[in-house]
Amino acid sequence: MRRGVTIVEIMMVLILMTLVLGALYRIFSSAQRGAQEVMSNQIINDDVLRLVNKITDDLREANFIDEHLPPTFNDETQARNFAVLDPKNQLMFNKVKYDFTKDPATLAPDQVNYTQLRVVYSVKKMDPGQATGPYALFRETLPFDDRRKAVPADKTKVEVMNNIDHLVFYRLKNPRAPRHGNLYLHLRMTRLDRAGPTTEKFTVDITTSVKERGGEPE
Amino acid sequence: MNTISTLARSRGSATLVALGMGIVLLIVIAGVRSFTSYRIQNTIIESRNLKALAIAEAGLAFVISELANNYNFLTHKVNPNLTWATAEDTSQTLKPDSTFNFTIRPATKGTYSGTFGDGEFKVRCGPIPYKDDPRTLNINEAKAFYYVESMGKIGDTVRIVRAVVQRRFPAREFLMYDGGFLSLVYGTPGLNNVNKFSTGHLYGHLGIEIGRILNTRQSPCTPGTNQELYDMNSIISGDGGIFLYNDIKAQFRARPGLPALDTYLRKNADFPLNGTYVSDDARRNGSYPAELLEADPPIHDPDKVLADRVKDKSAHVSIPPKPLPFEMYKKQATQGGIYLPSSACNQDYPVTQGWPSSGGNKIKVKVLDFGTQLRQGNVTIPANFNGVIFSDGPLVIKGNPPREVKIVSRKDIFVAGDFNQAGDPNAAAGGGQNPQRYGFPQNYDDNAMKNEDYTAASRALLNDDHDPTKFQHHKSATIVAHDRIVFDYRSPVDCFENELYPYMKYKIAEKLKDEASARNSILKISGTGGIQTNASEGAVVKNRIASFFEEFPLLDSSAETALADKFAQHRDNSGTIYNDADFDRLCKDVWKKYVELYESKKMERTSPSEGKFGVYKLLKALRNELRNGTGPNAPLKPDKSDDFLFYPEMTTNGMFISCGKRNREFYAGPDYIKLYDEIGSDETCVTTGVGLKHSDRGEMIHRMFGSEIRLELYSIPRITGGSYTEPTRRKLYDESLPRMTTDTGSLDYAAFRLVSWRDERVSLDAFNGF
Known part of the structure; x- marks a missing residue:
């Protein structure tokens, strides 16, 4: 016997299918958004960590950090009010490279057995027309020759990272700690994601300290 | 039939849909798992990297400790291009510590290695064969630089630190080094004399103060003795400021890249008379006020010529004091x-x-x-x-x-x-x-x-x-x-022995002949060193020596007589000529008696400030001989290099x-009261x-x-x-x-500081082959 499919049955199937597909869509959609959120957070987390690592690697090789850049604050409260665009929000340090292959007796009176590289990290607005950020971080280098003269022709300036929400360098005065030593780097990076139906904001906020080594050549 | 078979086929589609969904879910789960696993793996690698670096740093610190205990410590010879040459005999002084799983493998030659925490380290170090730079007179560069390579391993992750360590010998490099506050404030109110500090480095770990006498117990007083700096290499405060209470004359020597400089270090600080101290006792006994310990006054340097010569804490040349063995x-x-x-x-x-x-x-x-x-x-x-x-x-x-x-x-x-x-x-x-x-x-x-x-x-x-x-x-x-x-x-x-003795000889010779002969023969280097007396006989000589002792008494008449007799006997036995050797021998006998009697006669005096003993009188007479006029304020005559007259020092x-x-x-600041x-x-x-x-x-x-x-x-x-x-x-x-003997027995006081650093990741094979 041949049985037909009633309109009621079809309706039921359609309703059930709609419910199942709706549920599946919501599950996939939610999973996709979750994954996207994780990925976005992870990407800026990676970016921030990479930047922090780069700066700390750079600093580890530094012989000395300029005493006045970045500035010193009595406590974190003061540091919190330190503006990104403050002209003193810079990190300036020197790397010294010695050359022991030369006989010092052959050096000219003004010649030394080392060269230096001055490194400056500074923060600038990405859009000069805007009152605030986002900001970009630049790394400038200026070499000094073995007569301690700057070589401006070999100066470099590279944008290390952009779309930074907040980045300050500072020192904290700590009477119990050695007079110089720890240098703080506070970095907050925020990325806006407007691709979805709503605008999402992903932020990583990190404060780290770096131990300073060495000193000026003597 | 066709409809039935179509329907029959349609019934199986739910299974297919379910399977499809299952596959999709599996893919999603696998993706998430793989992503999570990647993150975990990354975190583990990052953590191992950091730990390996920490172990490598620890290895470097251990070697620096070994160097501090034995400044001849090395594992290898180093080539000038900082590659390793032959392994050297070595020994360790650090002791294992089970709390930190710190062990050192006993080795008599080559690489220094051990464990620390859950990692392993291997270190090579040796002096860099650099030559002494003849332009730097207070540092022997041939002994100043060490090259260190330290590897740290955690699991299969290995990091290497390559560092140049500068070895400093404060006692051989610094004119003055103070582990606290270096005070160059010496003198007396009202005096115009000048203390002079010359050549080399000055170092104060917590700060340096320089100035003339301006206070007494931290109240203003008549200004007094001043301080001047000559032929300085550099003035360094490791962890503090440099305080100049008045303009200080300062000469700096030429150094590589820096010409000589004759200048004044301008006043940059007033001492806080009501400063902040931990206690009144601390204030009296050498503590420095918080105002000085915290401050770091800028050095007046409009021409930018002092930055490389006067270095406060901002230069980070910190050499903290260490205990001695x-x-x-x-x-x-x-x-x-x-x-x-x-x-x-x-x-x-x-x-x-x-x-x-x-x-x-x-x-x-x-x-x-x-x-x-x-x-x-x-x-x-x-x-x-x-x-x-x-x-x-x-x-x-x-x-x-x-x-x-x-x-x-x-x-x-x-x-x-x-x-x-x-x-x-x-x-x-x-x-x-x-x-x-x-x-x-x-x-x-x-x-x-x-x-x-x-x-x-x-x-x-x-x-x-x-x-x-x-x-x-x-x-x-x-x-x-x-x-x-x-x-x-x-x-x-x-x-003042070497100043008083030739003057005493001259005064004795003067008695035996006359002042001009004594000066020419005894005081002048061109003289013979002997004297020919015009005394007719020994008795006359005896009287003349007695008159010398009247002027410069031994306060022991028998000793004076015995010595006078010796001079007299020489006249009687050998004639009028007291040749150089005889005269010097007789004079040494006199001086020996002054030295012997000093302890017993030193307190005898004619007035509270006037010693009776001949040595005090010789000292006074010598000083007057060197002055235009008498008394402590009379200016000194120009010194002559052709005689044996030396100012008592x-x-x-x-x-x-x-x-x-x-x-x-000991009051801080430009204070007279500093014992x-x-x-x-x-x-x-x-x-x-x-x-x-x-x-x-x-x-x-x-x-x-x-x-x-x-x-x-x-x-x-x-x-x-x-x-x-x-x-x-x-x-x-x-x-x-810096160039005098540093034998193995001397154990010089040494300090170390890093002057260059690089770190990177290397392979496990590199670690195993190190």
């Missing part, structure tokens, strides 16, 4: 040196109140008199002497050590006279007398008060002393006291290292019967040639009383120190 010194003394237990320190030594903990004015010491050209010492150097003398009790030292020495005491060391500055007994006579027969030629271009240092010719004699082919006018001498190094100015026979040459913290009345570790020639010494005042304030010169190192490490007994008459100070760095 006293036990190691003792071991060396017992194995080839001279060890003096406390029981060997059994001679009474008069001191002012406060020094003996039990009261009174004597302590028990061991006197080490190394002798001079004019007297025999009391130290017998054993065969195969390794140069180390160690005492558990206080020591008194004077004279000229016959070889390089390290003299160490667990208590105080009193430097009680000229120390370690000799004349060459075989120096060319040039037709007259040996110009160094009585001691070192202490000649000045103008005079001793005006010039900061001797003439170039005299300086050259000292600066050449690192050359073993030449006569050594001074030796490499390291004086280390656990408590204090005390400069004792009391005894004129010990402090106490010369102490060596590396003087003390470890005690200040514990005497340094000195004793003698003062009213308080008179009242305690310790010695008569022999010089007015500023009249005597104390020349410290070498380095003065205060580590400021240990609390030591407080000295409540006793003082000294302020000498005019000449503190001069000894340029031969």
Whole structure:
């Protein structure tokens, strides 16, 4: 016997299918958004960590950090009010490279057995027309020759990272700690994601300290 | 049929949909899992990287500790391009510590390795074969740089740190080093004399203050003695500021890349008279106010010429004080040196109140008199002497050590006279007398008060002393006291022997003939050294020598008579000519008697300030001889290099290292009330019967040639009383120190700082093959 499919049955199937597909869509959609959120957070987390690592690697090789850049604050409260665009929000340090292959007796009176590289990290607005950020971080280098003269022709300036929400360098005065030593780097990076139906904001906020080594050549 | 089969096929579609969904879900789960696993893996790798770096850093720190314990420590020779050459014999001093799983593999050669925490480290180190830079006179670059490569391993992750470590020898490099606050404030209110600090580095770990006397107990007073700096290399404060209370004359030497500079360091600070102290006691006893400890006043430098020469904490040249290996010194003394237990320190030594903990004015010491050209010492150097003398009790030292020495005491060391500055007994006579027969030629271009240092010719004699082919006018001498190094100015026979003796000879010759003959024959280097008397017979000579003793009494008539008889007998037996050798022998007998009688006669006086004993009178007469006019304020005549007239100065040459913290009345700032570790020639010494005042304030010169190192490490007994008459100070760095002997027995005080660093990841094979 041949049985037909009633309109009621079809309706039921359609309703059930709609419910199942709706549920599946919501599950996939939610999973996709979750994954996207994780990925976005992870990407800026990676970016921030990479930047922090780069700066700390750079600093580890530094012989000395300029005493006045970045500035010193009595406590974190003061540091919190330190503006990104403050002209003193810079990190300036020197790397010294010695050359022991030369006989010092052959050096000219003004010649030394080392060269230096001055490194400056500074923060600038990405859009000069805007009152605030986002900001970009630049790394400038200026070499000094073995007569301690700057070589401006070999100066470099590279944008290390952009779309930074907040980045300050500072020192904290700590009477119990050695007079110089720890240098703080506070970095907050925020990325806006407007691709979805709503605008999402992903932020990583990190404060780290770096131990300073060495000193000026003597 | 077709419809039935279609429907039958349609029934299976739910299964397919379910399977499809399952696959999609599996893919999603696998993706998430793989992503999570990647993150975990990344985190693990990052963590291992950090830990491996920490282990490598620890390896570097261990090697620096080994170097601090044994500055000859190395594992390999290094090529100039910083590659490794042959493995060297090595030994370890660090002990394992199970708490941190710290072990060191025992090895007698090559790579230094061990475990720390859950990691392993391997380190190679060795001195960089750089040559000494002739342009830097206070650093021996051939001994200054070390190359270190340290690998740290966690699991399969390996990091390597490549670092150049600079080794500093504060005692060989710094004119003055202070583990606390370096104070260059010496002097007396109302005096116009100038203390001069010359050559090399100054270093104050917590700060430096320089200024003339402006205060007394932190209240303003008449300005007084000033300070001047000459031939400086650099002035460094490791962790503090540099405070200049008035404009200070400062000359800097030329250095690589820097020309010589003659300038003034401009005043940059007023001392806070109502400063903040922990307590009133602290204020009185050498503490510095919080205002100075916190501040870092800028150095006035409009022409930007001082930045490389005057360095405060911002330059980060920090060399913190470290304890010295006293036990190691003792071991060396017992194995080839001279060890003096406390029981060997059994001679009474008069001191002012406060020094003996039990009261009174004597302590028990061991006197080490190394002798001079004019007297025999009391130290017998054993065969195969390794140069180390160690005492558990206080020591008194004077004279000229016959070889390089390290003299160490667990208590105080009193430097009680000229120390370690000799004349060459075989120096060319040039037709007259040996110009160094009585001691070192202490000649000045103008005079001793005006010039900061001797003439170039005299300086050259000292600066050449690192050359073993030449006569050594001074030796490499390291004086280390656990408590204090005390400069004792009391005894004129010990402090001014080489100045008084030729003058005494001249005065005796004057009695035997006349002033002109005595000057030409005895005082002038071109003279014969002998004298022909015009006395008709011995009795006349005896009377003339007696008249000498009337002027410069021994205060012992039998001794005076006996000595006069000797001169008379010579006239009777050998005629009128007292040749050089005979006259010198007779005069040495006279001087010997002054030295012998000094202790018993030193307190006899005609007035509170006038000593009866001949030595005091000789000293006064000599000073007047050197002046235009009389009295302490009369200016000095220009010095002449062709005679044996030398301005009375106490010369102490060596590396003087003390470890005690200040514990005497000592007001911070440009203050007159600062009791340094000195004793003698003062009213308080008179009242305690310790010695008569022999010089007015500023009249005597104390020349410290070498380095003065205060580590400021240990609390030591407080000295409540006793003082000294302020000498005019000449503190001069000894340029031969970096090149003088550094034998294995010397264990120089060394400090280390990193001057370059690179770190990177390397393979496990590289670690295994290191």
